[in-house]
Amino acid sequence: MEVKLKLAGDTLVVRLRGELDHHAVNGLRSKIDTKLPQVKNILFNFNEVGFMDSSGLGLVLGRYKIVSEKGGKVVACSLSPGVNRVFELSGLQSKIPLYSTEREALNSV
Amino acid sequence: MDNYMKLEIPSKSQNESFARVAVAAFAAQADPTIDEITDVKTAVSEAVTNAIIHGYENGPGIIAITASLTGRTLEIIVVDYGVGITDIEQARQPLYTSKPELDRSGMGFTIMESFMDQCRVVSKAGEGTTVSMSKVFGDIDNKMS
Numbered sequence: 001m002e003v004k005l006k007l008a009g010d011t012l013v014v015r016l017r018g019e020l021d022h023h024a025v026n027g028l029r030s031k032i033d034t035k036l037p038q039v040k041n042i043l044f045n046f047n048e049v050g051f052m053d054s055s056g057l058g059l060v061l062g063r064y065k066i067v068s069e070k071g072g073k074v075v076a077c078s079l080s081p082g083v084n085r086v087f088e089l090s091g092l093q094s095k096i097p098l099y100s101t102e103r104e105a106l107n108s109v
Numbered sequence: 110m111d112n113y114m115k116l117e118i119p120s121k122s123q124n125e126s127f128a129r130v131a132v133a134a135f136a137a138q139a140d141p142t143i144d145e146i147t148d149v150k151t152a153v154s155e156a157v158t159n160a161i162i163h164g165y166e167n168g169p170g171i172i173a174i175t176a177s178l179t180g181r182t183l184e185i186i187v188v189d190y191g192v193g194i195t196d197i198e199q200a201r202q203p204l205y206t207s208k209p210e211l212d213r214s215g216m217g218f219t220i221m222e223s224f225m226d227q228c229r230v231v232s233k234a235g236e237g238t239t240v241s242m243s244k245v246f247g248d249i250d251n252k253m254s
Contacts (some may be wrong), residue, residue, distance in 0.1 A: 022158045023122035028210065051147070053154040054216040062212035082147040089223055090216050091202075 010040040011109050013102070017048035020056035020074050020083075029059060033041075033066070034092055040072040041109040045102050047078035064095055073097075077105040112138065113177035120161045120170040120189070131151040132176045132185060141246040148224035149183065149244065155217040155241045156187035162208065164191030164238055181246040185225075190237040197230050206241045 001024035004015040012035050018024060032042075042063050046052070064074040077099040079087060087093055099105035114135045118124040129150040153174070160172045168214040173188040194200050200207070201222070206215035221228045223227055233240040 019126055021122075021125045022152055022162065023125050025212070026122060030156055051150065051154075052159065053151050054214045054220055055158060057214035058212040061214050081144075082151075085147075085149065086216075086220065089219060090214060092214075 001028060003031060005031065007035075007039065008043070008106055011043055011106065012036070012039040012041070013043045013106070015045045015047070019051040020049050020059070021051070021053050022055035025055045025059045029062070032059075032063060036066060037064075039073060040067065040070065042072070042074045043080055043102065043105050043109065044074070044076040045091055045105075046076060046080065046083050046101075049083055050080065051082045052086055054086070054090075057092060059084060060096060061092060068095075068107055073109050075099060075105045075108055077102050110177050110179050113175065114175040117159075118172050118174070120165040120168070120172055120191075122158075122161055123173075125154055125157050125161070128157045128172075128174055132174065135176050136178070136183050139178050139183065139246050141183075145175075145244070145246050149185070152221045152224045152228075152242055152244075153185060153187070155220050156185075156242070159217050159240070160189035160191065160238070162185060162211065163194070163215070164189035166192065182243060183246065184241065184243045186242075187240045188237065192229070193234040193236055194232040194238055195234050197232055201230070 001018040006013040074096050076096055132153045133146050133150045170191055175186045177184050201218040203219040204214040204215040225244045227243045229241045
């Protein structure tokens, strides 16, 4: 799992690449969390994520709990059909709006 | 049963991807669709991750995975010899997790139930957990989910 982190104003853009499972999340979480004090919102870009299970949901939900306490938002974009099904099943899209492109997602925060 | 495979792996998170890819590669001989293969991979990933995090609480242990094909019916059995689940009903509730501090979503069993046709859980405290799942490929009734 690779991750690219970019600051866009007060939003942390997290571009993920690879398969997002429990093993991958263990390596990712601290990389993301060290940046959180600098930002208000998080954007997860799933464009290059070919596989995600409930551990990926847990990563997103956990970051949502952190930033929403400070009034921040979490948004996500570019979900493959497989990743989208896991999201839909969880009902998480009521908390985390999904967009088709990173630009749309950025404009929403 | 037409064909089967058995896999034994140590309880290490690196093996999650290996386990799901191995079962998916075995299942490929029944000519599933890409969506069906994704369902199988996701369900295996959930069962193996549960064994690692909950069964063995991130400690050492052995996970046994069996997959078998009868016609176009795939059956998968994931066994751990860990702590077991005391309240299976509660564990299966959507969004319930015994480990919220670990950023768990509580969606593991819901995903296994939704992505496979059947999911049975047998567990005994101190002895371990067996998750048995099955899926019929090309079953139009199950394409609606």
